[in-house]
Amino acid sequence: MPELPEVETTRRGISPHVCGKRVERLIVRQRQLRWPVPAALSRRLPGRRIDDMRRRGKYLLLALDRGTLIIHLGMSGSLRILRRQEGPGPHDHIDLLLDDNSRLRFTDPRRFGAWLWTESAALAHPLLAQLGPEPLDPDFSADYLHTLSQQRRTAVKNFIMNSRVVVGVGNIYANEALFRAGIHPARAAGRISWTRYEGLVSAIKTVLNEAIEQGGTTLRDFVDGEGRPGYFSQSLQVYNRGGQDCSRCGASIRDTRIGQRSSYFCPRCQR
DNA sequence: ATGCGGACCTGTTAGC
DNA sequence: TGCTAACAGGTCCGCA
Incomplete structure (x- = not known):
């Protein structure tokens, strides 16, 4: 959760x-x-x-x-x-x-x-x-991610979910950030340009900040310290939306598995 | 060194 | 409707 x-x-x-x-x-x-x-x-x-x-x-x-x-x-x-x-x-x-x-x-x-x-x-x-940088700190940057990704063949989604690379990016927000950045989740981490990593870093920071502002994502039973749910679920654009229309281009959201985790992406917007 | 699969445990949901 | 299997937001560990 x-x-x-x-x-x-x-x-x-x-x-x-x-x-x-x-x-x-x-x-x-x-x-x-x-x-x-x-x-x-x-x-x-x-x-x-x-x-x-x-x-x-x-x-x-x-x-x-x-x-x-x-x-x-x-x-x-x-x-x-x-x-x-x-x-x-x-x-x-x-x-x-x-x-x-x-x-x-x-x-x-x-x-x-x-x-x-x-x-x-x-x-x-x-x-x-052994933990990597905090995603919301300035040292989590395009330079950092791009440099670290060189020669890496793992899917970029696995790469950003690796806590040695960066902490705190779990399955929901990895899916969302990749959608916002227009990057296909299965693309090899080492085959993404600096410029696209700049977009990805920015998307990760934005999506995490927005989710914090809305008190997190409640899918089933997440509650905060007062027992209240979070409201970010309604802002999810791809997670758990397989088969639905992409909010940006209308194509059907794909539902697949990458690294044994449910993965969702728009085949037209994400390359 | 990287990258995979298995493991931990219970509750909910999908499918027959 | 009822049973069973698959799956779920995390991440460590051991092995190839």
Whole structure:
């Protein structure tokens, strides 16, 4: 579910409610997520203050007065703040109880999410150390992408979804950005001009920014920190629209698979 | 080094 | 209507 805009929407919604608070207790009902939730978490967190909540790619980083809680929402995870006791439902795996009697609740039906802990520099963590640039930062540029793509034969869609190349571009926004840039998703990454990469970089930034402004894309059940859905679904031009007419030229949107992921494109607009 | 396929797990949907 | 198979927004890992 969550791509960068959804994770950023979550961060913005949650951050004001947790920063400055102290952790009273951690309740783990289901330890088996993508990796087992470390037992150390329950011992280390209580008494510590949450100073900051950042995002790196699709990872959320809660900086405590000592140590960092690393959270990934996986495919179906969500976080929200509870002000009063509620539930828990069958997929409410973790509650972080705070000193103002609110709690941060992690829900994740598919359990591809993660809660991890580090007391070293968070960005040096093995999961984060190899990540490419943030797509919304200036160092993600046409020069960067074009240079990195040389000799690469993989499909450009796989290329921009590779977190070592750039973080945060998941399947939905990869499809949308390639449509906006007029690039065929199966084209070899190394066979695209600098100028077209300039258009692609611009399209990625624009589509992500627009999605963040609209609170992310809710296809099935994405909700933000307040339990509200996102509204970007109505702005999708190709994703999940196989067989429908291209909004630009009217041709029928193709539905195919690239790198085992559903891919949608307009055969006339995208080359 | 790059690039593929498999793996993790459950819920929903498509198809028979 | 009911059962089964395929598929789903992520991404790490091991192997060729």
